[in-house]
Amino acid sequence: MVIKVLAFAGSPRRxxxxxxLLDWVLEEMEKQPGVEVEKHALTDINIAPCKGCNACExxxxxxxxxxxxxxxxxxxxxxxxxxxxxxxxxxxxxxxxALIDRAQVFRSRKYVLKLPVVPxxxxxxxxxxxxxxxxxxxxxxxxxxxPSVKCLFHxxxxxxxxxxxxxxxxxxxxxxxxxxxxxxxxxxxxxxEVIATMRExxxxxx
Amino acid sequence: xxxxxISGSPRKGGNTETLLDAFLTGAEEAGAxxxxxxxxDLEFTSCKGCNACHxxxxxVLKDDLxxxxxxxxxxxxxxxxSPIYSMxxxxxxxALIDRGQVYWAxxxxxxxxxxxxxxxxxxxxxxxxxAGQNWDHVFDGAYPVVTAFFNDIGFEYxxxxxxxxxxxxxxxxxxxxxxxxxxxxxxxxxxxxxRIDREN
Numbered sequence: 001m002v003i004k005v006l007a008f009a010g011s012p013r014r015x016x017x018x019x020x021l022l023d024w025v026l027e028e029m030e031k032q033p034g035v036e037v038e039k040h041a042l043t044d045i046n047i048a049p050c051k052g053c054n055a056c057e058x059x060x061x062x063x064x065x066x067x068x069x070x071x072x073x074x075x076x077x078x079x080x081x082x083x084x085x086x087x088x089x090x091x092x093x094x095x096x097x098a099l100i101d102r103a104q105v106f107r108s109r110k111y112v113l114k115l116p117v118v119p120x121x122x123x124x125x126x127x128x129x130x131x132x133x134x135x136x137x138x139x140x141x142x143x144x145x146x147p148s149v150k151c152l153f154h155x156x157x158x159x160x161x162x163x164x165x166x167x168x169x170x171x172x173x174x175x176x177x178x179x180x181x182x183x184x185x186x187x188x189x190x191x192x193e194v195i196a197t198m199r200e201x202x203x204x205x206x
Numbered sequence: 207x208x209x210x211x212i213s214g215s216p217r218k219g220g221n222t223e224t225l226l227d228a229f230l231t232g233a234e235e236a237g238a239x240x241x242x243x244x245x246x247d248l249e250f251t252s253c254k255g256c257n258a259c260h261x262x263x264x265x266v267l268k269d270d271l272x273x274x275x276x277x278x279x280x281x282x283x284x285x286x287x288s289p290i291y292s293m294x295x296x297x298x299x300x301a302l303i304d305r306g307q308v309y310w311a312x313x314x315x316x317x318x319x320x321x322x323x324x325x326x327x328x329x330x331x332x333x334x335x336x337a338g339q340n341w342d343h344v345f346d347g348a349y350p351v352v353t354a355f356f357n358d359i360g361f362e363y364x365x366x367x368x369x370x371x372x373x374x375x376x377x378x379x380x381x382x383x384x385x386x387x388x389x390x391x392x393x394x395x396x397x398x399x400x401r402i403d404r405e406n
Contacts, residue, residue, distance in 0.1 A: 015257035049297035052217040052289065086255060088304040089358075090350035091294055096251035098297035109234065144347040147293035 001194065003033050003205050006078035010085035010096030017133035017177040021168060022084035024184050025131065028191035029080075035195060036184040037088045038074070042095045047071065056108040068102050069074035075106075075156055076118055079198055083149060087134035092145040100148050106155040117157045125201040127194050128153035129164045131187075135172030140166045164191065166190050207399055209233040209283035209392070211242040211334075214276075214299025217289075221336040221369075222379040226287040228325070228385040229334060229367055232392025233283060243274060244280050245298045252301035259308040268364075270397055271305050283330045283395055284361055286352060290337035294347040309358040321360030328402055330395050331361035333368070336378060340371040367391055 009019040019041070029035050045067040055063045062068055075081060085096040092100070109115045118126065130149045134141040136187055146165065153163050166186055171177045178184075215222045230240040235292075248270035258266050265272075270361045279286060286303075288295035295303075312319035333352045337344040345368050356363040369375075369384040378384055 012253060028242065049216060050291060052215065052220065052291070052296075088253060088255070089300075089306065089354040091300060091303075093255070094297050094301035094304050097292075097294065097300050101291045102295055117252075119284065128333070141316060144294065144350040147347045151292035 001199075001202055002036055002204070003080065003198050004037060004078045005029055005037045005080045005082065005084040006074050007037065007039040008084070008096070008099065008156045009039065009073065010083055010099065012093060013086070013174065014041060014043060015167070016086065017087045018084040018131060019105065020167065020177050021131045021133060021183060021187055022082060024187035025082065025127055025129070025166075025191045028188045029195055032195050036055070039203050040071070042099060045071070047099050047102055049098040050104050056105040057112045060105075060113055062105045062110055064102075068105075068186055072105065079125065079202075080129065080194060081153070081156065081158070082129040082131065083144070084131040087136070087141055087145055089131060090144050092132075092148055097148065099154045103152050103155050110155055110157070117185060123157055124159070124162070125198075126156075126158050126159040126169065127162045127164065127198060127201075128156075129166070129190070129194065132165070132167040133171050133177060134167070134169045137170035139169065141169050164190060164194060207237065207280045207396060208239040208241070208280070209396075210277055210281035210283065211240065211285040211287060212278075212299070212302070213242060213244045213246075214286065214288035214296045214302065216246050216298060217298060218244075220285050220289065221372050222289040222334060225336060225367060225369065225388050226285055226334050227382060228388035229285055229332065229392040232389035232391075232394075233396050235389075236393040236396035238283065238396045241277075243277075245302060248274070250301065250305075253304035253307055256350065259311040263312045263318060265305065265308045266307070271302060274302075275305070278359060280330070282399055283332070284333050285332040286355070287334040288348070290335055290339070290344050290348065293344065295335075295351060297343045300351065303355045306355050306358045313358065325406075326360055326362050328399065329361040330364040330399065331356040332364055332391070332395075333366045335366070335368045336372050337368075337370045338373040340374060342370070344370050364395065365391060374393050
């Protein structure tokens with residue numbers, strides 16, 4: 001059985017702390033049989049901010065024909081969706097916020113047009129992971145970002161119980177996460193737990 | 207005295223921009239010079255996270271936000287306006303705020319920028335927002351971000367001018383008090399600044 005993992009590195013900085021956290025998770029997942037990983041850095045693809053035109057409430061599609069056109073079906077096909085992002089100014093960075101806001105097309109599908117977002121047999125069999133890094137050492141530094149990320153996962157039919165957060169504070173300069181005492185081990189453990197849970201969700205015999 | 211309003215809404219003449227207009231009109235009626243900037247009309251990119259400003263105190267990006275930041279720092283009253291999308295401000299306004307990193311770096315890393323208490327009390331920052339949802343907590347994700355920005359640029363975070371439940375009211379014009387309250391708040395802040403100036 002194939003487990004499809006779709007990951008977005010949301011940081012404007014390539015290979016920085018939040019992306020390193022993502023790579024640790026993806027490397028661990030890829031070691032396991034049947035796991036297919038696809039990763040995109042948001043700096044390499046073009047997803048513009050939502051125009052707030054609300055056309056998707058009628059069209060069931062976004063009028064902006066940028067890279068969301070091919071990303072949208074991939075979000076639906078994936079079993080595990082991962083977003084990594086740094087915290088800037090107490091919130092999620094602007095680029096991943098643009099991706100989150102463009103998920104409005106799914107919100108319209110689900111709540112306005114009352115159409116299924118994923119096929120009924122795949123409901124409740126998807127997991128969302130939010131990986132974040134922050135320079136500040138305050139433990140509340142992630143509080144404002146989490147509700148936005150939840151919005152993304154909720155509109156693509158991932159419930160709270162199937163959302164995982166791994167958020168590492170007090171890492172600012174590039175590479176700082178490598179010196180963090182538990183971040184890598186936490187990332188590996190999360191990857192193992194999520195793949196095991198996904199196999200259960202899919203009814204796979206271990 | 208000048209009041210600068212920055213609209214981070216992608217939608218022209220929408221609920222948030224209309225609420226911002228009411229606030230600016232009030233400030234103008236009380237004697238302030240007003241100006242509105244619409245981020246959607248500007249060309250700019252968001253912060254690259256390169257941290258170059260941590261060493262140089264300057265942003266490597268040169269675009270329409272470069273002169274806008276000069277205007278922001280020269281304003282007496284600053285109103286940041288954004289609708290709530292996905293429990294926070296829009297990506298456009300977030301991009302502006304993230305670019306404020308250079309002021310954070312100057313204050314806390316380079317320590318070549320410091321705002322006296324008197325300066326902060328005399329620079330009034332407002333957050334103007336609307337949300338479709340009727341939840342009271344729908345603005346909660348925006349406040350820490352706005353707080354961070356006003357802190358970086360030496361403004362007092364004076365007040366929120368917010369109205370939720372836009373979906374139910376069928377827009378800001380259907381709201382019983384929001385527009386009039388915003389106008390009053392715009393008038394009042396000009397009076398507050400005049401009093402501070404008289405006392406000094």
